Amino acid sequence: MPEFVSIACIAYLIVISIISMIICIYDKVISKKNDVKLRIPEKVLLLFSALGGSVAMFITMLIIRHKTKHVKFMLGIPIIMIVQIAIAVACILII
Secondary structure (H helix, E strand, C coil): CHHHHHHHHHHHHHHHHHHHHHHHHHHHHHHHCCCHHHCCCHHHHHHHHHHHHHHHHHHHHHHHCCCCCCHHHHCHHHHHHHHHHHHHHHHHHHC
């Protein structure tokens, strides 16, 4: 059973990371077209980070220079990453 859980967790993180990268890139492209109606709300970007896509979202933002001037993202996402790492370590220690 633990092996299945590990595989499921890895698969989940891969999928949520890919989705996080896609919505970040999409928002960047739409932002250049100045179409506010099609933009991804900031709370959705932060939600996907909190759901497990924080590393992929942060790296993507740095690479494509999206939201890099927003303190909410440049501090918020690393804080989310730290919390996620702490939770993962705690889970590993409990098992």
